[in-house]
Amino acid sequence: MIHYTGINHLAMATKDMDTTIRFWRDLLEMPLVAGLGHEGYRQYFFSISDHDMIAFFEWPQVENLPEKDHGVPVKGPFAFDHIALEVDAQEDLWLLKDRLEANDIWVSEVVDHGFILSIYTFDPNNIPIEFSTPVREVDLRAQPQMHDKTPTPRGREGSLPRPDMWKQPDRPTPLKDRMIYPGEGMVFRKPIGK
Structure with missing residues (x-):
């Protein structure tokens, strides 16, 4: 695992x-x-x-993303819809809403999705952002729920991973073959200012 x-x-x-x-x-x-x-x-x-x-x-x-509302279907090549960031409590959600509005940044009303409360906005690059806070009495990780009336065949298999559906390695990469190549961030290992 x-x-x-x-x-x-x-x-x-x-x-x-x-x-x-x-x-x-x-x-x-x-x-x-x-x-x-x-x-x-x-x-x-x-x-x-x-x-x-x-x-x-x-x-x-780079050009800013064209404005596209969160969760609205599109056609053609596409992979990214929005970022959803979790805040701890409703008070944090309201603080964010008030702060965005105070700075003339569009933000939605608070939406109750049953398991989270959310607001929606865009960053200066037109990246769609959702801020959400959990509804404490609904824990989907502890008690998964499927409410799709016509779930896909794989969706009907349940919530637990099925690693047996994929080939598993015959043996792990030997220690002598585990090469790690340096990248741009190697500077973070040097003392600051050097």
Whole structure:
């Protein structure tokens, strides 16, 4: 069994890192915890929680996403709909709503989805964001529920993983063959200022 701890980071793109910093660090209060950069390359990381981050590459030629409402179907090549970030309590949700409105940033009304309460907005890059807080008495991880009237065949198999449906490795990669190649972030292992 693989043990996941969260999303290390989501990697997005922006044409304007400073505007992105103002929104994610200053308005949403997510610390800017790492920055990489050199000629033609920049990537900054913001901490969402103890386990999760969001990162942005700055690409001057990138264009903002066309505005698309959260969850509205589209045609053609597509993979990303929106980011959903969880806050601890309803009070946090209302604080975010009030802060966005105070800064003339569009934000939806609070929507009750049965297991979460949510608000919706967009960042300066038109990235659709949902902020949600759990409805405490509904824990879908502890008690999964399927309310699809016509679930897919795989959906009818239940909530538990079925690793037996995939080939399993005959043997793990031998220690002598476990090569790790250096990447851009090796600078984080050096003392600051060196």
